[in-house]
Amino acid sequence: METTGLRYAIAQYTFDEPLPTPDGIQKLELLIGDRICVYGHHGEWGYGRKLDEKVGKCGLFPLSFVQFVQKSMFVSTNDGYLVVDEISRVVNEWWTKMKELLMTSTKIASFEDLMDSFNELLVIKQKIESGGIPIEELSKLRIRVSILVDRGNTLLGMDVVIRDDEGVPLDVENLSLLRTYEAHISSQRRVGNQLRDKTENTVAPNENFSLLLSIKSVELHCKCSCQISIALYDVEKKMFTTDCYTFPWKTGSGKQTDLKLKALFTDFAKEDIRKKYLMVTRLVHVAPIESSSATLKRHGHEQVVPQSFYCRQSFASDITEIKSIFSAGITHEAKECVIFLNRETELPLALKSYQVTNRIPKNLSNGMETKLLISSQLVPGNVAQIKERHPHLFSRSPAAILRRADRTAVSIEESRNEMYITLMQAELTGKSSDRNIEARLHVVESNGQVMENVFETVSVTGPLLSTVYKSIVVYHTDKPMWAEPIKIVLPTSASHDVYLRILFYSKKSYDKPKPEKGPFAIAHVQLIRNAGLICDGEHDLVVYKIDNPGTYFADENIAYMSLPATRRTLKESIGSSKPHATGFSLSEKSCVLISTHSCSSMLTQNEHLLNVLRWRMNCVNLTPSLIALAQPIGDTENEMIRFISHLLDVLFEIWHDRTLEMIAFDVVVAILRVCEDQRHPQAAKIFEAYLKRKILKCLNQFVQSDSDESYERARNAFKVMGSLFKIVVVSKKCGMKFEEYEGFEKTYKQYLREFMKSLVMLMSEKNGKMIVQNTALKSIPTIIDLLYESDSCSSENLCSFIVDLMDNFGSNIVTRERLGFIAQVVETRFFSLPVCRDQLLSPCLQIALDIVQLDNAATEKGEFADRAAECASIIAAILERLFADAKSGGDSGEGELTAFILMVYRPLVQAMIRVIHDDKHTDDDARGHFFSVILALLDKMSAQMFSEYVEQRPLDTDKRDFLMEMVQMIRDLLNRNAFPPTWRDMIMLQNKVIHKSLRFVMSAVQKFFSNDHFFSEMWKEYMATVVLFVTQEGLNSKHKWMKSEDEDVRIQLRKAAAKDLRSMWFRLSPSQKLIYIPSMIGSFLKVSLVDDDETREATIPIFFDMMQTEYNTSSSRSFNEFASELISQLDTLVDQHSATKGFKEHFRHLSITLCQSDKDLMENGGKELIERIDRLLTALIEYHEVSSKSTVECADCLMSRTLQLMKYYDQYNHEELYVKYIYKLYDLHTSYGNEIEAAKTLLRHATMLNFEDTPLPSWLTARLLNRHCSTQRQLKENLMQEAGNLFSKGEDWEDALIVFNQLVPVYQTILVDYCKLSELLQKISKLYTSIDRTERAFFYYYLVAFYGQGFPSYLNGHKFVFHSDKLEMHGDFMQRIMKMYDNPNKVMTTDACPHLVDSPGRHIQVFNIEPIGMACNFEKNPTVNPAIKKYHRNYNIQTFEYSKIGDRKETKWTSLDSKSEFMRTWLVRRRIKTECSLPTDLRFSEVVNVSKPIYLSPLQNAVEQMRKKNKELNELAINVVYNPTFDLKLLSRDILGVVNAAVMGGVKNYQVFFTQECRAICDREEIAFICELNSLIIDQVEILEYCCYVHASRCVDVNEKKINEALADAFDRHRKYVDDCFGKTSSRLPPNASIRLSSFPEDGSISDISGKATMKSTRALAIGRVSSSSQSKFASTPLSPSTLVPSPGFEGVRFRPHLPLRSSTSALHHNFMAPPLPPRDDQDPSRTLKRKP
Helix, strand or coil: CEEEEEEEEEECCCECCCCCCCCCCCECCECCCCEEEEEEEECCEEEEEECCCCCCCCEEEEHHHEEEECHHHCCCHHHHHHHHHHHHHHHHHHHHHHHHHHHHCCCCCCHHHHHHHHHHHHHHHHHHHHCCCCHHHHHHHHHHHHHHHHHHHHHHCCCCCCECCCCCECCHHHCCHHHHHHHHHHHHHHHHHHHHHHHHHCCCCCCEEEEEEEEEEEECCCCCEEEEEEEEEECCCCEECECCEEEEECCCCCEECCCCEEEEEEEEEHHHHHCCEEEEEEEEEEECECCCCHHHHHCCHHHHCCHHHCEEEEEEEEEEECHHHHHHCCCCCCEEEEEECECCCCHHHHHHHHHHHCCCCCCCCCCCCCEEEEEEEEEECCHHHHHHHCHHHHCCCCCEEECECCHHHCCCCCCCEEEEEEEEEEECCCCCCCCCEEEEEEEEECCCCECCCCEEEEECCEEEEECCEECCECCCCCCCEEEEEEEEECCCCCCCCEEEEEEEEECCECCCCCCCCCCCEEEEEEEEECCEECCCEEEEEEEEEECCCCCCCCCCCCHHHHCCCEHHHHHHHCCCCCCEECCEEEEEEEEEEEEEEEEECCCECCHHHHHHHCCCCCCCCHHHHHHHHHCCCCHHHHHHHHCHHHHHHHHHHHHCCCCCHHHHHHHHHHHHHHHHCCCCCCCCCCCCCCCCCHHHHHHHHHHHCCCHHHHHHHHHHHHCHHHHHHHHHHHHHHHHHHCCCCCHHHHHHHHHHHHHHHHHHHHHCCCCCHHHHHHHHHHHHHHHHHHHHCCCCCHHHHHHHHHHHHHCCCCCCCHHHHHHHHHHHHHCCCCCCHHHHHHHHHHHHHHHHHHHCCCCCCCCHHHHHHHHHHHHHHHHHHHHHHCCCCCCCCCHHHHHHHHHHHHHHHHHHHHHHHHHCCCCCCCHHHHHHHHHHHHHHHHHCCHHHHHHHHHCCCCHHHHHHHHHHHHHHHHHHHHCCCCCCCCHHHHHHHHHHHHHHHHHHHHHHHHHCCHHHCCHHHHHHHHHHHHHHHHCHHHCCCCCCCCCHHHHHHHHHHHHHHHHHHHHHHCCCHHHHHHCCCCCHHHHHHHHCCCCHHHHHHHHHHHHHHHHHHHHHCCCCCCHHHHHHHHHHHHHHHHHHCCCHHHHHHHHHHHHHHHCCCHHHHHHHHHHHHHHHHHHHHHHHHHHHHHCCCCCCCHHHHHHHHHHHHHHHHHCCCHHHHHHHHHHHHHHHHHCCCHHHHHHHHHHHHCCCCCCCCECCHHHHHCCCCCCCCEHHHHHHHHHHHHHHHHHHCCCHHHHHHHHHHHHHHHHHHCCCHHHHHHHHHHHHHHHHHHHHCCCCCCCEEEEEEECCCCCCCCCCCEEEEECCCCCCHHHHHHHHHHHCCCCEECCCCCCCHHHCCCCCCEEEEEEEEEECCCCCCCCCCCCCHHHHHHHHHCCEEEEEEEEEEECCCCHHHHHCCCCHHHHEEEEEEEEEEEEEECCCCCEEEEEEECCCEEECHHHHHHHHHHHHHHHHHHHHHHHHHCCCCCHHHHHHHHHHHHCCCCCCHHHHHHHHHCHHHHHHCCHHHHHHHHHHHHHHHHHHHHHHHHHHHHHHHCCCHHHHHHHHHHHHHHHHHHHHHHHHCCCCCCCCCCCCCCCHHHCCCCCCCCCCCCCCCCCCCCCECCCCCCHHHHHHHHHCCCCHHHCCCCCCCCCCCECCCCCCCCCCCHHHHCCCCCCCCCCCCCCCCCCCCCCC
């Protein structure tokens, strides 16, 4: 084994042979990517261990399986773990935050982007964990992780992570406050740029991008081989803007699929998105000119025709817009499209048509289906970046790279020298045989030598070079149009001229074996002349005929080069004779049009630049060219940068000519300005060449000159003063090194002193040099370090120079420039030197503070804010540069810090307060910067320094003002945080500094403003500020995604501040405490509501102390003010901060404990107040728990909790809060359309008011609850009017009448406003009409019981009676109630379920109940409309009942008939009573009492059913009489259900009760029930007869007549059955009245024999007991109210006589109305009639 030292390797293959060698040495198992430490090797075997297994075993492995690498390629395990840990933590935090967001919203912004980041982070994590990552790659992955994490945190609103340039998170503990702030600013700016780039990528890619085209398949039918080319065409420039990609297609291939050809068009910039490009696809076939020769038909082309006769001929083409591809932006997936090639339209014509019409020409014929399937995709980055990010594009079937034909796409580092030529068209007149023209292009030198391999074509295999380029042959025309792009690679040497030569050939068909003829014409143009390129653009070339056409053309023949090349030069040189040369003559009517575009980093077209570079050869144009370069415009700037090194060399040479030194200096300045321009980031560093001392002389001359021209030139020179002085310093070093001449250094320093003196004088001038002065002032700091470090000037002289400048600032120097100068001086290395600090620090600070302390009317607010921010920046720079690690104290450096802080702190605080209140002109960034400086000063300040600073104030007023300013500044900072909430680290540092500062203030307040010097306002401001500090969001964030390590810091700060607050309170005397009772209760309560046990324990005793203080100092021995304010503040603050149960428990426990120490207080209301507060907190917690949920689902619960608070405040006479919740409940009702409940809620407030003109309480107006009223009368009137209208809208007309009737005497006697009275009475009239004539729907009532721990305590185990929406059936109500309470389990029984109260789930019980209405005075009055009675049966109900059917088999009733289901059926009935009558303030009321069960036997059930049915039939008939629109089908249905009870059996079920066996087992009470049942059955027959009579009187159409006959027949059968079984029945109809429609007179007569009466009014009439004489009178006399005597014991049937209708066909049938049904003579009012058998 050879030991070669420790080496490192990475496994390239897996090695898993576990068997040991014959020597017993173990083999080392390897997996791909394993990192190996190699200790030695022998032959083909190596020996070592895995790097990741430090205690792992060593073994042998084959060396061919590994690759040796440098140690630097190995990743530090610790670094990799840090990245993995960050990814794991971030992924968990993101997921937690996203779950929080999804709880409140169904959509997260940029969700797809976040998920992509999720996936990428997990992939990176897996990659790092797998091992084998080189250090360079880990660094790139770390930066990528930082980008993804920071962008995701911003999108989710999470904390900003501050990092270094390598993406590593910074440790805040090791950073100063100012550096932390700058790091946050940098991170915010970086993430903002990333998000902006990401947003723009949805529309446009990054700064650089490329277009990737993939040719997937080609379908083509052609007999010859073809070439397909693709290039991009710029519509605006009318030129091909990229290389041309060409690939072949072989004969007979047909459809070629899976080509996998890729072309990458590169060098696109963001500006290209808005440009219009076309993708030009051209297909040419390579074949001889077509011929009709039989030889060609008999043999194939390849076998017969020589290759020299083959040429490229146009076959098909297409142009496609790619705007949609660019606008789609960067995408992960390629977009496919099919290109159909057009064989009809030639490409040049299609391009011209598009230029004119802006439309793609239609493809008219594509019978051969020539098409390409391609995919397109934008790829971000340049070629190098794409190769790095997407190596697969260049592995198998590498993508061909096609460069842009654009000069701006050439970077300075690149070396390109290319010429792009477009062969556009030609017109060649001559012989008719000169058709099928082919142009052959050559690049030749001035001696005629053809340059080889200059034409470049990009193909599948890459760039192909050729010496000659042959154009497409346009068939049978002498005016060919090519539009053919050609690329020429120019020579790198520009020492000789270069020409483009174009020879024109006429291609012939191959009919017989003849050789190809030579060219017949020639054209040329000079591409390079005297190292200058031909100008870009179109060139109209002159064509010369060759004297011996068809012969061989010799390259040595260069006679054509002396001839004019273009039409323009031809016109300029035309004379008496035509230009000609040996062998060439002008073809006047012929021409060739080409366009050229250069793309070179070596040659230029700029005339001025060429004149300067070749100044020794052409001095005539040197001065104008220098002047032009001194003021570069447009492309001249780019060309100057491109040739900057050569240009500077030339300028240095020109410098020796004293006549041109000033102009040369201007050009140097112009070059430096261009180089420093941000528009040219790729500019190379300026060559630091030797430029003699004259530069100082020139600068000095500009400064001292008074001419306007010198001003501008001096200003330009000052802009690049830093770069100029770099050259000055280098020239000085070189001059001293080579000792150019004697006294060089002395002369140099003399020029420098004169220049510095001129600058000082320049600053003090006041006449017209303001622009030059300000420009110079900006640039002077750039030379300070250069002068000092190069020993050009001593530190003392340099300091004196800077101070002289500041002392001589003239009025022309604006404040902004003065501060800018100081800021730049502070940033220099020279300023941080101890030797300079003493001389420069004080003057710089004094100027800054003088500006901050300006407080005159001339200073605008916005200007002052800007200047103050700049001063703050200067102070921050000084603090960071000079005192980064210093602490205040007694040493020299620490003493200097103390002096610095004492000097700047107070002016800066005063400026800050002014800036804070200047919201109009100050943005958050400026405020943040300003506050960061103040916080940094406070962070450096010690307690001793603060105390000394306060003591130095001579007067108490000064001390008070200083402390008040500081407290005000802290409070304003807390109220409007200067930093975004996501700057967690910055906010934490801020809170630490604020807490430290508050302790300074606390000590000062206790020391200087206690006892005899007590100042109440100071104490109040301090305590209010501490409250604000403790309750701020930054210390009370409960987000789960926040880092846990910060939680302890926040808790400690909060606890310490709360304890400080308690300490300050208990330092006060009782008399001093009374000043803050009750005003400070709300502030202390905010602290107590913080969710922290120790904070509560520190502050809750303050409330007991307040109560005790007021009790002991009050003459009435009470604490009413404290109690009232505490309750009011609890209501307000709990509403804002959501009190926890922990506060409730702590308050009760601590208050009782403290109260026990004062028994007098406890017995005189202390304990009672604690109980009241406990109840209030319970109600508030329940209220806010419900209100925090979705109001739609918890509306009823929210209303009930609101009513609970209303009752609480009403009980303890808190009128303001009571009214507040009245309107909360009112708003809830109105939002859900509960008109009746809303009206009843409003009446609560109305009852508190009176009809006197007493002013309203101020709190009512403050809460905007006065409804624009000023007196109680106005408001009460307003409330009652609205309540009445709400009742009316809810169809509760009776309650509306009650409300409106209360207003009648007010308008009639108090206000005496008859106009309002008239309107009110009209409303009342309409209400009465609605009651009498309008059919309205009523509520159903349901009992709802809640069981289970899943419900809150106020629902669990409680029962409620709900009223439904109108006509809301049980199924609909059940569905609504289930949705409202999130679908609990249904309890399908009517029995109570107390066993479910303690169950963990949620159960709900819902079933119908019947209302038991309060008896009204007219319930038994037959003259009253039944609709009026129905209201009292359904409204204002407090008692309800429900029944359950019980099946009993072993009873005496089943002994009568054991098979009868009716005899086994018993009813179990219960009555319930609610807390309030329904409807009330809520849609429900809690059940307060449930009666014991009442059992009803089958006999009692039968009697009850008969009573109910008779009453329903009677009222139904009356309703039909009263309401002409009543649906007659309802009446016929009910009649038929009794007379033909086929299903239920009807009265047949009751026969068993009339048997002897039944009488034998019944007692006396039951026999009485049997007698009543018999009477009810007979009464029912008489009522049914009247119902049939009413039905007959309303029948109109044929169907109703048929139904009437059927009803009459059924009734007759039913009457006969009753007569036979139950006793003889009688008729109470009028004489001659009939239930059959056929017995009615046809003419509709109302004679006395008909027994019918007409309706004369809308008021109902009823009939009572009528004697036989009165009955005869009834037959002959129309009915009227005076003739009717109502029966007191009978609910009579009523009808409405009315005036005769107008004569019409239909009116004949409507005139028949049924008379009322007289009561029976033997009816017993007690409803217990007994009939004889």
